[in-house]
């Protein structure tokens with residue numbers, strides 16, 4: 452019987468992630484890994500951010516989904532280059548999948564690559580994809596205990612974007628509680644509050660992303 456230790460798989464992933472990062476750096480492309488639960492509002496947020504960043508940043512997207520291409524079609528409709536990865540059951544993207552998808556993109560024509568990971572607060576935490584920035588998206592309808600219950604994903608994120616703030620009056624979500632839990636895990640992390648459908652907070656998050664992208668050059 453052959454047993455492959457998870458640690459070994461992660462080591463191989465780290466190697467490939469480093470190669471992806473080197474490729475993106477050489478092309479002057481800033482890689483961003485967006486993680487969060489299914490339905491947290493990741494794709495809607497990307498649509499809002501790209502509208503806000505029009506003329507400032509040239510984005511492309513890699514969409515990770517277990518099946519289908521609904522999100523990639525949404526991104527295509529707003530005129531942003533996009534590659535769909537179907538993981539066929541896997542609950543996260545890995546660096547090998549990203550390496551394949553990168554071959555399908557014209558890196559010379561973009562300056563920020565946003566990877567929308569498979570919706571999941573657990574598996575996605577352990578896999579470096581070769582990004583420079585990781586953002587965790589949490590919606591106000593998911594509960595304010597999630598940083599406490601899924602620490603790894605919050606700990607590894609440079610920013611927490613709280614989405615669907617327009618729904619706050621209808622929930623018991625406590626922004627201060629989740630922000631305090633997140634800051635304990637990631638003291639340097641930024642917290643943004645966004646309603647992608649109403650537009651509140653989108654400009655602040657977009658400015659921060661543009662700054663991070665500029666600082667990386």
Ligand SMILES: Nc1nc2c(ncn2[C@@H]2O[C@H](COP(=O)(O)OP(=O)(O)O)[C@@H](O)[C@H]2O)c(=O)[nH]1
Nearest residue numbers: 488489490491492493494495614615646647648
């Ligand atoms: N009320 C409200 N609904 C939102 C917001 N952002 C996304 N949604 C809705 O949440 C659902 C899931 O959004 P989607 O972007 O597909 O989530 P994803 O699975 O994380 O990519 C959709 O019905 C969106 O219209 C928001 O800021 N406010």
Ligand SMILES: [Mg+2]
Nearest residue numbers: 493494522567
């Ligand atoms: Mg999506």
